[in-house]
Amino acid sequence: MKKIFLLISIFISSVFAEVDGHLDIVKKGMVLPKIGISIASDSLERDTLSKIKKALTDDFNVSGHFEVANISSVSAYDSLPDILGLSNQGVNLFVNLSAKKDTNGNYTLMTKLYDINSRALVLEKNYTTSLEERFVFLAHKAAISINDHFKAPSISWMDRFVVFSVYEASGKADIMIGDYTLTYKKRVVSGGLNIFPKWADKEQKTIYYTSYNYKKPTLVKLNIYNRSKDVIMDSDGMLACSDVNADGTKLLITASPTGQPDIFLYDTRTRAKKQITTYSGIDVGGQFVENDSKIVFVSDRLGNPNIFAQTIGSSGVERLVFHSNNNSSVTSSGNNVIFSSKDASNELGKSFNLYLISTKSDSLKRLTSSGINQFPKFSTDGQSVLFLKTDGTSSIGIIRLEHNKSFLFPLTGKRIQSIDW
Amino acid sequence: MKKLGLYSVLVSALLFTTGCSEKNADVNDVVAPSTAPVEAAIQDGTLLERAGNGNYYMINGQRVLIEHVYFDFDKYNLTPANKDKAVSNSSKLSQVSSDTTIKVFGNTDEWGSDEYNYALGLKRANSVKDVLVANGVTTNVTMVSLGESNPVCTEKTKECWAQNRRVEHELEK
Numbered sequence: 008m009k010k011i012f013l014l015i016s017i018f019i020s021s022v023f024a025e026v027d028g029h030l031d032i033v034k035k036g037m038v039l040p041k042i043g044i045s046i047a048s049d050s051l052e053r054d055t056l057s058k059i060k061k062a063l064t065d066d067f068n069v070s071g072h073f074e075v076a077n078i079s080s081v082s083a084y085d086s087l088p089d090i091l092g093l094s095n096q097g098v099n100l101f102v103n104l105s106a107k108k109d110t111n112g113n114y115t116l117m118t119k120l121y122d123i124n125s126r127a128l129v130l131e132k133n134y135t136t137s138l139e140e141r142f143v144f145l146a147h148k149a150a151i152s153i154n155d156h157f158k159a160p161s162i163s164w165m166d167r168f169v170v171f172s173v174y175e176a177s178g179k180a181d182i183m184i185g186d187y188t189l190t191y192k193k194r195v196v197s198g199g200l201n202i203f204p205k206w207a208d209k210e211q212k213t214i215y216y217t218s219y220n221y222k223k224p225t226l227v228k229l230n231i232y233n234r235s236k237d238v239i240m241d242s243d244g245m246l247a248c249s250d251v252n253a254d255g256t257k258l259l260i261t262a263s264p265t266g267q268p269d270i271f272l273y274d275t276r277t278r279a280k281k282q283i284t285t286y287s288g289i290d291v292g293g294q295f296v297e298n299d300s301k302i303v304f305v306s307d308r309l310g311n312p313n314i315f316a317q318t319i320g321s322s323g324v325e326r327l328v329f330h331s332n333n334n335s336s337v338t339s340s341g342n343n344v345i346f347s348s349k350d351a352s353n354e355l356g357k358s359f360n361l362y363l364i365s366t367k368s369d370s371l372k373r374l375t376s377s378g379i380n381q382f383p384k385f386s387t388d389g390q391s392v393l394f395l396k397t398d399g400t401s402s403i404g405i406i407r408l409e410h411n412k413s414f415l416f417p418l419t420g421k422r423i424q425s426i427d428w
Numbered sequence: 429m430k431k432l433g434l435y436s437v438l439v440s441a442l443l444f445t446t447g448c449s450e451k452n453a454d455v456n457d458v459v460a461p462s463t464a465p466v467e468a469a470i471q472d473g474t475l476l477e478r479a480g481n482g483n484y485y486m487i488n489g490q491r492v493l494i495e496h497v498y499f500d501f502d503k504y505n506l507t508p509a510n511k512d513k514a515v516s517n518s519s520k521l522s523q524v525s526s527d528t529t530i531k532v533f534g535n536t537d538e539w540g541s542d543e544y545n546y547a548l549g550l551k552r553a554n555s556v557k558d559v560l561v562a563n564g565v566t567t568n569v570t571m572v573s574l575g576e577s578n579p580v581c582t583e584k585t586k587e588c589w590a591q592n593r594r595v596e597h598e599l600e601k
Contacts, residue, residue, distance in 0.1 A: 178578045200577055203542070224572065244534075244550040245573040247543050261543055266554045266571055268547040289551060291543040305544055311502070312544055333502070335544040349539075382542070424577070425542045 039074040040157075042067060042100040043093060047084035052106035052114075055139060059116060059146045060104060062190060066150035071410035072159040073100070084117065093123045102153065113137050116145040120153055130156050143190040160409070164386040164428070168211050169393065170195075170204040172424040180424050182216055184231070187393060187428070188416040189403050195231045203247040205427045208255050209387075215239070215248040215258070226260065240280070244268070249304075250294045250339075259283075259293035259302060270304055272319060283319060294339035296366050303327060303337050303344050303366070314346050316366060330362060330371060336381065340389035342366045345374065347381050361394060363408070374406055375413070384428040393428045473528045473599040480580075485599055488523040497556050497595045501537070504551035506559070514556050517597065518563035524599060526567055531598045532557050534573045537589035542575070549573035556595045 044063055046056045067073040076098045082088045084105040093101055101121040108114050113135050120130035132152055134145040147165040154162050168184045175181055182196035182204045196204075200219035207213035213230045224246040226239040240246070244263035249270070251258055258273040260280070270284045270293040283302060284290035289312070292305040296316070303316045306324075312335035314328040328334050333349035342365050350358040361374040361383050374380075378398030385392055392406040401423075402415040470476075476484040482495035495513045497506065506514060521530055534553030536545045550573035557569050581588035 174577060177580075178574060180577060200574070202546075202575075202577070219572075223570075244553065244571045245546045245575075247546065249543060261547065263547075263550055263571075266550070266557065268550055289544065289547040291547045336542065 039072065040099040041076045041097055042073045042102065042153075043076045043078035043080065043096075043098045044102045044104065045078065045081050045088070047103050047105040048081045049083045050105040052108065055114070055142050056104055056106050056116075058190075059106075059142055059149075062143045062146035062188070063102070063104075063150055065188065065414070065416070066147055066162070066165055067153075069165070069405055069407065069414050070150065070154055070159070070162045071407045071412055072154055072157075072162070084119070087126075088121055088123075090121075090123055090126050098123050100153075102149075108139070111137075112139070114139040114142065114145075116142070116149060118149050118153075120156070141191055143186050143188065147186060160390070161388060164388060164391060167387065167428065169384075169426055169428050170206060170211075170214055171426040172202045172204050172216070173420075174422045174424055178219075182214070187403075187405065189418060190416075196229065203249075203425050205248045205251050207251060209253075215251065217246050217248070239273070239278075247291070249292050252295050252299050257295070257299060259295065261291045261293065270302065283317065284324075285322070286324075292337055294337055294344070296339045296344065297342055301366070303339055305335055305337055314344070327366070328362075328364065336383070338383045338385060340385035343385070343389060345383040345385070345392060347383060361392070361406075375404075380404070382423070382426050384426060386428060393426065395423055395426065471601075472525050473601060475599070483597065487520060492520045492523075494520060494597045497552075498590065499552050499593045499595075501539070501589075501593065502548070504548060504555055506555050511559060514559035515563050517556075518560045518565050521560060521597070522564040522566070524567055527601060529568045529570060529600045530560065530565065531600055532560075532569060532571050533578070533596045533598065534571065535578055535592055535594050535596065536576045537592045538576045538579070539589070546573045546575035549575050552593075552595050556597075 044060050046053060046060055050056055064075050067075050076096060078096060078098060080089045080092055084103060088101050088103060101123055103119045105117040106115060115133050115135040117133045119128055122129045134148045136145060151163055151166055165187060169187055170184050172180045172182050178200055180200050180202050181194055182201050183192050183194050185192040202217050204214050204216040207215050207228055212232055213228055215226060215228050218225050218227050221241060223241040223243055225241040226246050226248055228237040228239055242262040242264050244266055245268060247261045249259045249261055256275050260271045260273050261268055262271050269282055269290050271280045271282050273280045286306060286308050289307045290304055293302045296303050301316055301318045303314060305312050306315050311332040314334050314337050316325045316327045328346060331348040334346045336347045338345050344364050344366060345361055347359050347361055359379045359381055361380045363372040363374055364370060378396050380394055380396050383392050383394045390408055394404045396402045396404045396415060401418040403418055404413055404415050406413045470486045472486060474486045476486055476491055482493050484491055484493050494517050497510050497514050532553045534549030536549045550571060553571040553573060557571055560569055579592045581591045
């Protein structure tokens with residue numbers, strides 16, 4: 008039995024080993040392990056479990072590492088599944104789900120993973136939350152564990168929070184956190200206009216955001232767990248934290264102390280700020296690239312918004328994008344840059360698409376094909392992109408760069424102002 | 429802002445009370461019109477009414493319309509017609525008392541991306557501020573960009589988006 012399991016592991020590892028982290032690689036004809044998900048017949052917590060099953064299905068699909076099989080097979084949690092029936096359907100892996108609640112309100116998701124070919128239980132794991140409303144994170148954790156069990160490329164980003172600002176009314180916006188599908192949402196800042204949230208640390212305990220509840224637009228650092236606040240700086244006109252570097256020691260901030268929007272580098276240890284751009288028009292949206300030695304940003308210095316690069320400490324500016332005349336937002340990860348491009352130059356052209364480029368090459372890759380696609384943000388590993396799509400309805404999108412696939416999760420409710428992952 | 433709102437409520441309440449009492453008054457009991465003392469009581473710089481194309485303020489004892497200034501798509505330079513509006517606003521605003529702050533709010537339509545829109549709103553506010561300062565406004569002028577966060581019209585039409593690409597003025601003591 009161990010030999011058969013070893014063979015499956017080697018098979019799966021060899022499939023994933025082909026994904027080498029280079030963004031342009033697109034796998035075609037790759038055979039993925041087929042996984043079936045079922046709720047145990049003797050489980051009592053069926054409502055939330057149904058939602059968990061759906062979330063787990065989405066996670067496996069988004070991972071790009073499994074093919075989710077549509078199965079009807081059910082079995083009790085402590086029984087062996089219908090191995091023969093599942094095998095006949097070509098299923099390689101089977102996940103049986105159950106759940107329990109204790110008297111303290113803790114909700115526990117129980118999972119058993121079977122290797123159908125080896126007829127063996129290969130992974131049994133429970134996941135507990137004190138708040139049942141956070142059930143979707145149990146699904147994300149289970150997906151990550153099963154993915155890790157087969158040593159597939161990490162999908163640990165699924166477990167992270169996104170932080171976003173939502174317009175509540177004219178001149179009012181609240182800040183919320185949620186999971187990457189926005190199935191779970193929780194308000195963390197409310198009242199007045201609160202915009203441009205960014206995670207301040209890897210642990211996702213603190214955020215930066217711009218508050219209009221002071222005399223001037225003010226950049227605030229907030230610990231969302233103990234509510235401690237630190238006012239970083241203020242500015243007439245506008246203020247936005249555009250990027251936080253990997254270790255949280257440097258920020259790129261768009262500020263306008265003299266009524267002129269320019270990009271500043273802020274050192275969180277010394278609280279010193281240094282002006283990087285000095286153009287008399289619009290310079291915004293600075294993003295660190297090439298180990299924080301350089302920034303990419305949006306500027307209208309050629310008459311329309313476009314993407315430029317500048318080495319920190321130098322005044323020379325280089326145009327980075329020669330596609331379209333209206334590219335007004337940019338995000339980066341390492342040397343990779345994604346920008347949002349408006350295909351028509353007037354307000355009636357309703358198509359914004361996302362494009363991937365590198366600061367080290369001339370490559371240009373289109374990532375979306377229709378609709379309004381905005382707010383691109385790289386995952387922490389740089390291999391996935393979160394974005395918002397508006398095409399009649401609004402959806403949150405995930406692009407899996409290595410797999411050349413994208414997924415949409417419909418959004419209901421209010422308009423999102425800005426999002427960070 | 430809260431102060432302005434409070435003043436507006438008080439003024440409205442006074443005007444409303446006055447109107448009612450006039451309606452019920454006996455002609456033989458006619459006393460001196462009460463409107464003059466009420467107007468005199470309104471502080472300079474008070475917001476009197478918000479209209480579609482601008483805001484009415486009490487300036488130098490007069491009810492004055494400070495018009496919104498509008499911009500073309502993705503632009504922050506003033507067209508000749510809108511520059512005339514800004515110049516006209518300047519001559520009215522140059523009359524405000526020196527302890528008044530003129531807040532210039534820049535707004536955009538929903539197109540464009542988050543930060544760029546806020547910068548565009550700021551540049552629009554800056555264009556209007558430049559005209560005010562160049563045309564005799566000596567009081568403190570501050571700018572705030574509200575980006576696309578403060579639309580006056582939410583329909584998905586060209587006309588509606590044009591209404592949102594605007595600069596508004598508020599007076600603050």
